[in-house]
Amino acid sequence: MKSSPEAGRSPAKIIVAGSRGVGKTTFVGSVSDTDPITVEAATDIGRITLHPDLVLYLFGTSEAPQSGFGGALGAVVLVDARRIEDAFATISYFEDGGFDVPFLVAVNMFDGELRYELDELREALAVRPDVPLTTCDARDPASTAKTLQELVSYTMNGGGSDHTSPPELPG
Secondary structure, three states: OOOOOOOOOEEEEEEEEOOOOOOHHHHHHHHOOOOOEEEEOOEEEEEEEEEOOEEEEEEEEOOOOOHHHOOOOEEEEEEEHHHHHHHHHHHHHHHOOOOOOOEEEEEEOOOOOOOOOHHHHHHHHOOOOOOOEEEEOOOOHHHHHHHHHHHHHHHHOOOOOOOOOOOOOOO
């Protein structure tokens, strides 16, 4: 029997969540090795090969994470600062333990600039101080890779207590 090209690889899952139109498909596509595929109306899947034995799968979703997302390494909650109220349900879902994975909040900079200071956005979004809050441009592979590196670092360090360097992501 012939083995598949991915045989022997350890898959890791990351969820990219947020409201409709926030940039999840763009985020997944900007850093994925392959064109993202849409498996349902609300789920896009991308893949990043970090090492021959380590593959990272990205699941972009507007829905509450499903059972198929179990065992996820972490989640990026993507936010549009022009529509802050749209982010409350997703942030609450992760903060209240609806899906037990570490997460960070990334403000997608649609127009290339941050309209508000991150401290103001943290307060407006009611994000706990222990949850990382960052910015990204979902169109820019380097920016999305940096966001994923921040999440992996946060996750690997048990909630961000240490600052060990995460594996390099392409971008």
